[in-house]
Amino acid sequence: MKTTILNGGLAGDRFTDHMQHLLQAELSDNGGDATVWTLRDEKIAYCLGCFDCWTKTPGICRIDDAGRDVAASIIASDLVVFLTPVTFGGYSSELKKAVDRSICLISPFFTRIDGEVHHQRRYDHYPAMLAIGILPEQNPEQEAIFTTLVERHAINLHAPQHAAVVVMRSQDEQTLRSVLHAALPARETERQ
Amino acid sequence: MNAPKNALLLIGSAKKPGASASEALGGYLVRQLAARGQASETRYVARTMRSESRIGELLAAVERADVFVLAFPLYVDSLPYLVTKALERIAESRQGQSAEGAAQFVAIVNSGFPEAVHNQTALAICRQFAKEAGFRWAGGLALGGGAPFSGKPLEEAGGMAHKVIAALDTAAAALALGQPIPDEAVAALANPVMSPRFYTLMGGMGWRLEGLRNGVYRQLRARPFAS
Ligand SMILES: Cc1cc2nc3c(=O)[nH]c(=O)nc-3n(C[C@H](O)[C@H](O)[C@H](O)COP(=O)(O)O)c2cc1C
Helix, strand or coil, X not given: CXXXXXXXXXXXXXXXXXXXXXXXXXXXXXXXXXXXXXXXXXXXXXCCCCCHHHHCCCCCCCCCCHHHHHHHHHHCCCEEEEEEECECCECCHHHHHHHHCCHHHEEEEEEEECCEEXXXXXXXXXXXXXXXEEECCCCXXXXXXXXXXXXXXXXXXXXXXXXXXXXXXXXXXXXXHHHHHHHHHHHHCXXX | CCCCCEEEEEECCCCCCCCCHHXXXXXXXXHHHHHCCCEEEEEEHHHHCCCHHHHHHHHHHHHHCCEEEEEEXXXXXXXXXXXXXXXXXXXXXXXXXXXXXXXXXXXXEECCCCCHHHHHHHHHHHHHHHHHHCCEEEEEEEECCCHHHCCCCHXXXXXXXXHHHHHHHHHHHHHHCCCCCCHHHHHHHHCCCCCHHHHHHHHHHHHHHHHHHCCCHHHCCCCCCCC
């Protein structure tokens, strides 16, 4: 199983890096193979909102930087893990930088999902999605926003499976490992 | 309560000045506040986030504002990267400030999909930001199918803008008195401007025409990363 991990930790955020290592260890225990993108270290321009990736260079962003490679890595995977400090309930800026650049993975054309307008698929298969949010302490409001965001994002990315988990910076290593252990089976579910 | 005197508009679209729906919506609201005697200032997130000195100017402008309006496009069910970054910086600089007597914070979001409901998560994030950064949450306005309003002032957008203008007028009247945006303005804006069926029909045609113009009509469904 191919996994892409997007580490959305901001500069100096050692806890998010630690989570990434725990995650990698958990994945390799299961014989998995993960590509890790530490987004703050990558040169990724912001999305210009030009839609050239739909109407000029279909399927690929016109900006030739690591943003393209991250998108390619996501679509080549069976599981994508978004590892991020929960920021006002949402993704961190570093994660969002790469996520915005991934709309090249879907089609501009429309479809209906559960009665709502969404975009059609571009590819036959998409990765399952696991989002791991990191909070300093419990915060039910932010956790609820985060969970909804992941659900909505999974619909738009056509993820066959998705899960959102939130961990606290104050949690001990044993607890963190068991949270990851419980969250990861999502990746083993068959794709649609 | 004293009437607010200074309005700050932060445009969260990365499009050029004058080109975005965010600017059409936020610009209209702030012009209505100016007409009620408020001084107004507009900043663009793409220009701002390019340098530390401009970020410093934004932080100073935020501190001067009585009404802080953020107008942005919905990007992947939430706020665009640049907007998230700007809000992270603002929250960091205002750590520990209380919302009592603080500026009002208003969010206006527009989405590509015609149903306003797509914007709810983004507005929840904005509300959470207001709480963490010590602003008074004055409410969020969501417009589905914003594209037809991009590139020109709302006043020049013709009949389809009537409902939008009415909603923003109601919002401006309340904000000018230091009050939150009334529910009726939120509800009025949330009604789709066009039926989703018509919007997607026109949208699909738009993508095809654009593809044709760019000589890639047959490649619109290309899969460059397929293995
Ligand atoms: C990277 C990116 C992501 C987007 N994600 C969404 C989305 O999740 N839902 C939606 O309805 N529209 C989405 N849109 C469409 C924009 O919200 C829409 O085009 C909007 O009208 C742009 O506003 P602006 O002119 O103020 O930039 C997205 C656009 C871009 C470029």
